[in-house]
Amino acid sequence: MKIAVLPGDGIGTEIVAEAIRVLDALDLSFEMETALVGGAAYEAHGHPLPEATLKLAKEADAVLFGAVGDWKYDKLDRPLRPEQAILGLRKNLGLFANFRPAICYEQLVGASSLKPELIAGLDILIIRELTGDIYFGQPRGRRTAVDGHFPGAEEAFDTMRYSRPEVERIARVAFEAARKRSKRVTSVDKANVLETFQFWKDIVTEVHKDYPDIELDHMYVDNAAMQLVKAPKKFDVIVTGNMFGDILSDEAAMLTGSIGMLPSASLNSSNQGLYEPSHGSAPDIAGKGVANPLATILSAAMMLRFSLNQAEAADRIESAVKHVLASGLRTGDIWSEGTKRVGTREMGDAVVAA
Numbered sequence: 001m002k003i004a005v006l007p008g009d010g011i012g013t014e015i016v017a018e019a020i021r022v023l024d025a026l027d028l029s030f031e032m033e034t035a036l037v038g039g040a041a042y043e044a045h046g047h048p049l050p051e052a053t054l055k056l057a058k059e060a061d062a063v064l065f066g067a068v069g070d071w072k073y074d075k076l077d078r079p080l081r082p083e084q085a086i087l088g089l090r091k092n093l094g095l096f097a098n099f100r101p102a103i104c105y106e107q108l109v110g111a112s113s114l115k116p117e118l119i120a121g122l123d124i125l126i127i128r129e130l131t132g133d134i135y136f137g138q139p140r141g142r143r144t145a146v147d148g149h150f151p152g153a154e155e156a157f158d159t160m161r162y163s164r165p166e167v168e169r170i171a172r173v174a175f176e177a178a179r180k181r182s183k184r185v186t187s188v189d190k191a192n193v194l195e196t197f198q199f200w201k202d203i204v205t206e207v208h209k210d211y212p213d214i215e216l217d218h219m220y221v222d223n224a225a226m227q228l229v230k231a232p233k234k235f236d237v238i239v240t241g242n243m244f245g246d247i248l249s250d251e252a253a254m255l256t257g258s259i260g261m262l263p264s265a266s267l268n269s270s271n272q273g274l275y276e277p278s279h280g281s282a283p284d285i286a287g288k289g290v291a292n293p294l295a296t297i298l299s300a301a302m303m304l305r306f307s308l309n310q311a312e313a314a315d316r317i318e319s320a321v322k323h324v325l326a327s328g329l330r331t332g333d334i335w336s337e338g339t340k341r342v343g344t345r346e347m348g349d350a351v352v353a354a
């Protein structure tokens, strides 16, 4: 089992170190190799995703990624910014399915901004398509308008695009994932207005014929945004496009209290994957030893389950995390009255011990 370890910037190095200690505590043997990525790679090699880092990632069974970015790079040209590394990895590894589970741990019900009864027991999975949609569609750019409301005015445009195979493969991923859960998929679209998403809806409906054991419903994205805060537990698996998924997954993340708890996986068609916490490099708390390492530790558990075929080890990590939360240990982001505040390292120690 070969793992490429890319800690990145800011708190990335601190939280990945704890995930590695947790992996080391399992009695499995991994081949782990670390490389620079993001701002750290830019400083050393002048590029956020050096050739050697990309090669290591491609050759590994899985990539464990921390976070990249810092405000000090905001003035760099877009291709040199740390965040380009993650886009480059997605593209080069063909990672098209982004899994973002939003689970509300019993002990953290009070950390959410929603009423406890709405989120107690919440366990939903958002699957976001990562390669298509308006983020990458061509043509895009700026020009002088020849028609529309203001002919002759300066305008900008992007193109929303999905191909049949792109929609088919993400639909299959969603139905397969639902088979291992409560067998319900909600496909989120905007078919009432957008041709791209009428096409999406038609294809998801077709693919569904191969999964008669799964219940499928369709929901418009505006309604989905509303239902996520009104009755989030009504969902099980949500599958949607790149842009709607970007927005809804952040909304869902916040239901559970802290972004410091949320893992993610991005997979390609051969189950090779990149695993990272949903949060960024948190420059405001970097170097202070206070970041919550649990999102990264839980991402390592997803890595074991999806890419390394070690479901039992993944279960062990997830139950260790629950045990540590039940024992009352909290990093600052999830701390509340009556619990014990600990740092990144102590949280890692506790998970290793559990």
Ligand code: NAI
Pocket (backbone or CB within 6 Å): 011, 015, 066, 067, 068, 069, 070, 071, 083, 086, 259, 260, 276, 278, 279, 280, 281, 282, 283, 284, 285, 290, 291, 292, 293, 295, 331, 333
């Ligand atoms: P962020 O997620 O880094 O931080 C948002 C807030 O949450 C901050 O107050 C931070 O202290 C807190 N936070 C995040 N993770 C935490 C943890 N594990 N424990 C405790 N508190 C935590 O997002 P922000 O501030 O918008 O972006 C900072 C940098 O990260 C930017 O350069 C951004 O581009 C980059 N970024 C990178 C991502 C990636 O590597 N995949 C994803 C999102 C942002």
Ligand code: MG
Pocket (backbone or CB within 6 Å): 246, 247, 250
């Ligand atoms: Mg986002």
